[in-house]
Amino acid sequence: MSDSSGAEEQQLLKLRDKIDSLDLDIQKLISERARCAQEVAEVKMKSSHAENVVFYRPEREAQVLTRVMERNEGPLANEDMARLFREIMSACLALEQPLKVAYLGPEGTFTQQAALKHFGSRVITRPMPAIDEVFREVEAGAVNYGVVPIENSTEGVVNHTLDSFLSSNVFISGEVELRIHQHLMIGPNTRLDNITRVYSHQQSLAQCRKWLDAHMPLAERVAVSSNSEAAKRVHSEWNSAAIAGSMAAELYDLQLVYEKIEDHPDNSTRFLIVGKNRSKPSGRDKTSIIVSMKNEPGALYSLLKPFDDHEIDMTRLETRPSSHGNWTYVFFIDFIGHMEDDNVQAAMRDIREKAVEIKELGSYPEAVL
Template identity: 60%
Template sequence: MSDQEKELGVLRQQIDSIDKQIHELLNQRASCAQQVAEVKLKYQGASDVVFYRPEREAQVLRRVMERNEGPLPDKDVARLFREVMSVCLALEKPMRVAFLGPAGTFTQQAALKHFGLSAESVPLNSVSDVFREVQSGNAHYGVVPIENSSEGIVNHTLDLFKRYDVTICGEVELPVHQHLLLKQDGDRKEVKRVVAHHQSLAQCRAWLDTHLPDAERVAVSSNGEAARMLVGSDGTIAAIAGDMAAELYELDIAERNIEDQPDNRTRFLIVGNQVVESSGVDKTSILVSSKNKPGALYQLLEPFYRNQISLTRVETRSMNSGCMFYIDFEGHSSDTDVEKVLNELAVVSEELKLLGSYPSAVL
């Protein structure tokens, strides 16, 4: 046996020993999770028990990153713990999470990033279907897109928050890399149509203008649907979608990262039916409406300035009698300063709807 083989043999024995300890600790953690479920059922009852606590998971992931000493990067370690928590939560109660389908969309990718691989992700035909399933209780949670760094707010999602009574329980930020997909052994020179969600077509406009200027651009319900359309097609169709769709439908990636902005990101919201307690680093989202009159927006925003609360998003939607504003800001509705602002807004606005307070995105 060579010296190298001897040294590697010692290290491999150490790895085997460490793996055994990790395995034992994982099972201990899983056993604790089962006991947590039993305690919750004992004191809350089967009908009222809440197994998933977004604020608790956010706190755990933040502590993981804070205490990490390497060599693994902070977020890589947090993602490992995310999957451990997902598996343990499934022992308590598997989560049914609705998203805009079909399979392979960026929304499904966001759902898996937030809930882990042990959650049951359920594809639906539209964002409104996601809201409806969550409000009815047929799905524990839903994942919906709210804004993109290059294309802005998703107005349809905003309108649905007005129509449905659901609560925002969390947020997910996802780097979005768009790829040009073809059938296996397809030829880009043969492409006559490019299909994708309208947001993706807009995000790749400059690349398409340069490389496929004569191809018709067709908007479909989702990038997953676009990828699915290539299966069984005649080879004259290309789709824009991500890695997950390419792998799922066994398509060739003809060109990677064709988005016009390399730092393109999409923010998704987690909707559910529970009030989330403070995690220590939170956001709050509201819908507030006002009549069209001079100084209306100032009257709504001035309390935030006076109470030193930072706004992270303000979006305006016109209505027949005035304007509706979607506002994201830092803090939790239980915070004293935030509570003051909400009370003031309830007085000066036509309508105020608290959409939810939730942990700021960790991963």
């Protein structure tokens, strides 16, 4: 062994020893944090006499993750550091009470991926066949929270979710933004040179239209109920492919042959977390409301003016047909701020003077991850 290689080996040994020592310190601190979480659970149980104990606080978790990212000095990226803490928090919360989360299924969908991104891997996820079923599970108390898609950056709003809010009494307690990457995948028996059919959800097919036109113009495009259903079908067929996310490929043991084939590389979907409790202010919040206005000239102006008067940033405005009569509509509005903010309360007072009804869907922390 040369002197240079021997010196290199000694240097590596020292670095490995340092890593081992750091790992020991990190492990001890994580265990100490977990014991603190257990003590928090005990205090909550005693103070509420074990009735209706709320272990998960969306605003508290958002504040923790925001601080993690603000004080991060690298070399890990802010989101990578936050995801590590997200998993630590998920494991600690599971010591208090494992959360049950319903999502638009089946297993392997982007909605399940969003649920795991928001809550961490230690939650118990339950797939539901439809968006309104997610709402019903939350209202019935069968799960703690639900996760539903609300809008895609290229395909627009998810009307089924908006319509479910009209008849539901749940509150929005958080949001998740998920970058959507679509992949073409095949099963173990697929002949890549003889693909005649491509399965996917109709939105995914739309998001990959240009790629399919250029690379598989003769293949039949078959819309199915979900990307997971597409992946499941392809597993046993020899002449078909599926467009889905990587989670579905892992679940059904498929091979990714073309990755990130979406037409828009910044394609993303926003999901909402729904629950039965209101969230307290986190410092960086959004609020969602439904407003029913009188069907009269200037109604839209009367609705929008208070937001300008009180310097409130509106981030989304959607209209849907009202269930109370033909040719009447309700407005779904998202804006920056919390219902407890003074300027928001002032704007709501002004809107109530002209509105038939205002339904508060919830104030909740802006997406951190």
